[in-house]
Amino acid sequence: MTKVFLTGSTGTMGQATLKALLKADSFEIIVLVRDTKKDRKIIKPYIKEKNLQVYYGDLTNYNDVLKCMVGADIVLHCAALVSPAADYCPEAAMNINYGSTINIIKAIKAQPDWEEIRLVYIGTVAKTGDRMPPIHWGRVGDPIKPSIHDYYAVSKVAAERAVIESGLKYWVSLRQTGIISEKMTEIKAPIIFHNCLDNVLEYITEKDSGVLMRNCCNDLPDDFWRHIYNIGGGPGCRMSSYEMFKGLFESLGINNLENVISSKWFAIRNFHGQYYLDSDKLNDYLNFRSQNKQYFYKLYLKKLRLFLPIARTLTRVPGGEKLIGKIIKKQFKKLLLDERGTLNWIVNDKKEFIEPFFISIEKWDEIPLLYKFKHFTDWDKAIWIDHGYDESKKESELSIEDLEGAAEFRGGRLLSNSMEKGDWQTKLEWKCAFGHKFTASPRLILEGGHWCPVCERKSWNYHEIAKRSPFFAQVWYSLHDRDEPLREYPKKVSELDVFPASL
Template sequence: MSKKKTVFLTGATGNMGSCGLKELLKEPSKYNIVILARTSVKDKEMLKQYEGLDNLKIVWGDLINYNDVKTCVNGADIILHVAAFVSPEADYHPEQAMRINYGSTVNIINAIKESPNRDSIKLVYIGTVAQTGDRMPPIHWGRVGDPIKPSVHDYYAVSKIAAERAVIESGLRYWVSLRQTGIFSQHMVEINDGITFHNCLDNVLEYVSDHDSGVLLKNICDDLPEDFWGHIYNIGGGKKARLNTYQMFKDMFEVMGLTKLEYALDANWFATRNFHGQYYLDSDKLENYLHFRSHGTEYFTDLYKKNNPSAIRAAKIITRFPGGQKLIGSTVRKQFEKTARTEHGPLFWVENNKLDYIEPFFISKEARDAISPSIKDFKPYSDYDRVVHIDHGYDETKPESMLDIEDLKKAAAFRGGKCMSDNMTMGDMRTGLSFKCAFGHSFEASPRLILEGGHWCPQCERESWNYHEIAKRSEFFAQVWYPLHSQNEPSKVYPKKVNELEYT
């Protein structure tokens, strides 16, 4: 019989973490679980149901407190780092997002390094699809290694990019970064924030359910082959979990008998750029290791029905009568329009001339004003099956064991920079090399970070969103910029309020 494993799970009171906890607790003979939770009323109440379980230890503390983290890492076989300060809250509190998301990750890495069994502890880091940012059609199919491109003002993504870099470059023997997609969950149904309208009508996401995310966390605690570790993967629910935003709203309203979207929504409430999302060319790779998928888009519809049973029953009756759809649509419209006028809603930006938001999300004020309000005039994108290939700038047909310094030099040149190192041990993806970016910044990075992670210059990343200028210099980045932007657009630079160096 195999040894019982000790699992340190962070974020056990959040969406993904709570589902992971439930799945792990189903196998008390296999796992001892340690969780770190804050002493908030909400967390205390949520975890009350688990008090007294023999295989669960609750440590009350905080991930940004190193001693609390070290207590939990001590004796752990595997660490599931799920906890994060997420959007929309992270959009309002960027300093807190960086302190929690980056700071907690560095604490965990350092605690592992101080452990006597550091070379056997496995770290599972949960990243995010937001790291690759806006991938609107026609470049809506992606894979790991594509350019890192957090959307302007998305400090959740900024903090997670810094944290993932720390994991990849940590020197730990066993690590993996899993970039989580949008999660179908009760939390998604309940969001009432302007971020709803950042999600462009033609945008796509390959979602995954909260339940399946929990199964993933349990299954990753099994004994996996050595070649699983030391890589980055995209989490996605596969073909049946792919959904565009326009279709999501159609499905949601049709549940209540509302088939005329124009009664409930205006097209110009929704951004046309600058929100994360993509379908995956490579998400089956993780599924083949972890076998976690069971749900598709119907899971979201079922959650919506469960969350609003009385309102849906009443609406389905009313919409059968003449004028009923208009009545129900008007009721829905009032709530959505109110949300679109909150601080991070597009109507608020337009009415208050917030150009630093209007321009990233709509290209320009003029472009936004040109959008017809009527959603009947909206022409949905239809060619979602067409794949536009993103070139990574080196010979990807070569096995990893055959990659050498020439591949890194080609990749660097494709990014508008230069690999300053002259030597590399063939197939060594861990040892850092010296690079210079197109703006003259010198930095060190491992081949894994560059080729598989899609990361590039840390100084450019931490200073600002300067995408027009980067695209002019980098063929690599231009592939995910110019399909969505004109080369004649004025260059816009948006300085970042925080960076990870403040929390090192």
């Protein structure tokens, strides 16, 4: 039997994974659950499963993690403090998301057979930040660029770096996209309006996420490991925010979206999401896709229950569509005036949020009404981001000259003067455009899209980075003017606040 240590079993992806694992008889499952009333209630239906062992504790406590690691063959690390909760608690997000990952890596290395233990780490699409059209198609290796004020993404960037540089023999980082689930239909938070109308995501359903994770426990070829992959549901799961709202409200009989939403409620940039040029690669290994975006509409309509027939009846009579829209708008406006609400920022002139999400009050004023809004249409056109080296080469052919060119393309230098040809794992010495020296493996830089950890920890200083890095400029100047004034935004927390010493 394969012994699986699963984290986050009471969350969306973790619970879907637990259900998928329990359907097979070939797994002995260990879960670490927080000792709270809420989490005990969620895990309770599974307690009597014969192949499930439940421990109560905390992933930020090393001893709790170590206890669960004994005898484990594979770790499925789904647990995280996600947005919008992470937006309000950046320190907690770093402590949980980065701290838990460090504890898991340390606990793996504490085992006598640690080189054989496999780690499946769940990252996020938020690491690459804002990829609004025309750069809405992306792939692994594109620049890491968490959106300003997105501390969930910041914590996951630090955690992924730790995984890639962990020295483990069997690791993989899977960057999760938006998960279509019942929980998604229940989101009542201002983050709804941080998601720009023409922003896109290649979603995946919770069920397919669970199957994906279960299939990671299969006997996979060696070339699956020590890589980063994008999780995506494929063509049937791609949609823009506007398309999603349109489909939802039309299912209620509301055909004029002006009755329920306003274009001025939605940010015009600084969220995250993309369609994937490379998500098929993961599906080829794990064969998990079975559902599409229609699953979301089914969940949404199911959630409405009695309100659905009432809404559909009223929207057929004169004035009914406006009446239903008024009810929905009233609920939305509570969110919009919340601390993190877009209208709250405008009303209170909160420039630290207006600038990243709207550019300025003047630009917000210029946002056209919804019926005049010019939506992007060329969705199939993909602009490939140049990664600064010859990607047609086999990995075994990677040379120091390739790395020197990649470093220069990032505005920096490779300081190491030698490397073993084709070695993607050994850390080398680099220097960024701001003079910070750091060590990193070619895997982290070229396949991960990471760069200087000092710059990443310190602040969001993207305007200045883009001036110096042609690599980064590709994902910045496509969405920002070169002469646009944008200040540096210091970060409240970094991974060094959680674990000052490296592994």
